[in-house]
Amino acid sequence: MSRYAITDIHGCAKTFKKMLVELNFSKKDKLYLLGDYIDRGPDSKDVLDHIMELQTSGYKVHCLKGNHEEKILLSRHDINQARNWLMWGGKETLESFGVDKINDIDNKYLEWMEALPNIIELPDYVLVHAGLNFLIPDPLVDQYAMRWIRNWYQDINLTWLDGRTILHGHTPMDQKDIEEQLENLLDDDQERAQYLDVDNGCVFDKKGKHQLCAFNMDTKELYFLENVE
Numbered sequence: 001m002s003r004y005a006i007t008d009i010h011g012c013a014k015t016f017k018k019m020l021v022e023l024n025f026s027k028k029d030k031l032y033l034l035g036d037y038i039d040r041g042p043d044s045k046d047v048l049d050h051i052m053e054l055q056t057s058g059y060k061v062h063c064l065k066g067n068h069e070e071k072i073l074l075s076r077h078d079i080n081q082a083r084n085w086l087m088w089g090g091k092e093t094l095e096s097f098g099v100d101k102i103n104d105i106d107n108k109y110l111e112w113m114e115a116l117p118n119i120i121e122l123p124d125y126v127l128v129h130a131g132l133n134f135l136i137p138d139p140l141v142d143q144y145a146m147r148w149i150r151n152w153y154q155d156i157n158l159t160w161l162d163g164r165t166i167l168h169g170h171t172p173m174d175q176k177d178i179e180e181q182l183e184n185l186l187d188d189d190q191e192r193a194q195y196l197d198v199d200n201g202c203v204f205d206k207k208g209k210h211q212l213c214a215f216n217m218d219t220k221e222l223y224f225l226e227n228v229e
């Protein structure tokens with residue numbers, strides 16, 4: 001049994017499915033998906049279909065809400081949000097569903113996204129899409145930050161974290177920077193901040209990115225897979 005984390009799939013359904021094959025993902029394993037399933041990439045509908053199908057056929061897949069899920073949900077009732085969302089890759093999401101308006105998307109997808117949590121706490125990991133707001137005494141109070149925050153590492157409260165590692169996505173990183181974060185994490189210096197960003201910018205066609213990253217939370221191995229969309 002292994003626990004895996006993957007984030008920011010952003011409509012890259014083929015790459016996501018290929019990664020699960022490479023990982024040999026089975027019903028004995030657990031998969032934690034850290035949000036941003038949709039937008040920008042070519043097949044957001046297929047990403048959601050595949051996740052929901054895995055969940056209903058007995059695979060253990062636990063999903064967080066990302067800022068892109070929040071954005072599509074807000075866009076249903078707010079024209080300004082919708083304008084933003086369309087520019088942030090929402091147009092591609094509508095195309096993948098073959099519709100012109102959000103309200104023509106089957107409600108089961110929107111309800112599924114609406115029900116997603118912002119955080120999963122495990123004995124050894126804290127999972128969030130973007131990060132935590134450590135500028136307040138209890139970071140659990142700021143649910144918005146969990147989906148949106150950037151540049152928060154310098155504020156980490158190691159006492160609050162109590163030996164756990166924060167796993168997150170949201171800010172695309174080069175492969176070498178993810179590998180360096182993991183090295184720091186595995187270093188035995190207890191004073192070090194404990195975090196790992198596993199977003200390798202799968203949907204962005206840029207040097208050092210354009211790969212989907214998976215992290216084995218038990219063996220602490222990283223996997224990188226070139227975007228195959």
Ligand SMILES: [Mn+2]
Nearest residue numbers: 036066067170
């Ligand atoms: Mn994000």
